[in-house]
Amino acid sequence: MFRTIIFKLVLALHFILWAPILLVGLISDRINRFFVLTCASGVLFLARVVAGIKYEIHYPPHEENGVPVAPNGNIRLDGKSIIAAKHMSILEIAVLSTHIRNSFFIIKRELLWIPIYGWAFWRMGLQPVNRARGATNMQKLTHAVAKKIMDGKVLIIFPEGTRVKPGQTVKLKRGLLFLAHELKLPILPVGTDAGKYWPKHGRMHSGTAHVWFEPVLPCNASLDEISAAINRHSA
Numbered sequence: 001m002f003r004t005i006i007f008k009l010v011l012a013l014h015f016i017l018w019a020p021i022l023l024v025g026l027i028s029d030r031i032n033r034f035f036v037l038t039c040a041s042g043v044l045f046l047a048r049v050v051a052g053i054k055y056e057i058h059y060p061p062h063e064e065n066g067v068p069v070a071p072n073g074n075i076r077l078d079g080k081s082i083i084a085a086k087h088m089s090i091l092e093i094a095v096l097s098t099h100i101r102n103s104f105f106i107i108k109r110e111l112l113w114i115p116i117y118g119w120a121f122w123r124m125g126l127q128p129v130n131r132a133r134g135a136t137n138m139q140k141l142t143h144a145v146a147k148k149i150m151d152g153k154v155l156i157i158f159p160e161g162t163r164v165k166p167g168q169t170v171k172l173k174r175g176l177l178f179l180a181h182e183l184k185l186p187i188l189p190v191g192t193d194a195g196k197y198w199p200k201h202g203r204m205h206s207g208t209a210h211v212w213f214e215p216v217l218p219c220n221a222s223l224d225e226i227s228a229a230i231n232r233h234s235a
Contacts, residue, residue, distance in 0.1 A: 052206025087158035088195030166235035189214040193235035
């Protein structure tokens with residue numbers, strides 16, 4: 001528990017020290033993105049050095065016994081797919097944002113109200129959503145997301161809508177299906193067991209967390225199919 005307390009104190013100090021740097025970065029989209037991603041890399045560094053949490057990324061095989069898993073490849077990090085990821089901790093956010101070029105997340109709009117960090121997220125192009133506005137908001141959201149994808153950005157969404165505990169299965173939000181269908185984009189499921197090492201609450205545990213990219217699913221995949229893929233290797 002002592003290690004957990006030290007890590008959280010050091011992490012808080014990290015965020016405080018980066019705040020004025022992010023404030024300067026607001027002058028430019030490129031500088032802002034560089035500073036935000038460098039801050040995220042710092043989170044991964046501190047997790048490894050202070051909390052003893054490393055990570056590994058796993059990609060699906062391109063073929064099994066000489067037979068292609070998917071006819072046109074099964075890994076899409078080029079913006080031509082929606083990345084639907086398991087959300088268990090800050091760790092997978094930092095991993096995905098630093099490893100997927102030009103990525104952006106759909107986040108609840110309240111996060112943009114955080115001083116400095118919220119402004120940096122807005123400048124970086126993270127897409128806010130007002131969950132209370134229903135279908136009208138989904139049409140507006142789809143238009144905004146489509147514009148970002150046309151500009152070469154890659155959408156990452158947490159379809160469970162919240163952080164989950166290891167072993168917990170949460171029903172996916174239907175917004176993912178709406179976006180995939182309207183944008184005609186396949187879905188790239190991503191699983192993780194990061195919650196075993198960096199839980200939402202309580203003690204952190206040293207070890208190696210894993211992030212699994214699963215084979216691509218079509219845009220008309222069902223919520224059950226997507227959930228099964230996301231949870232195939234997840235804790």
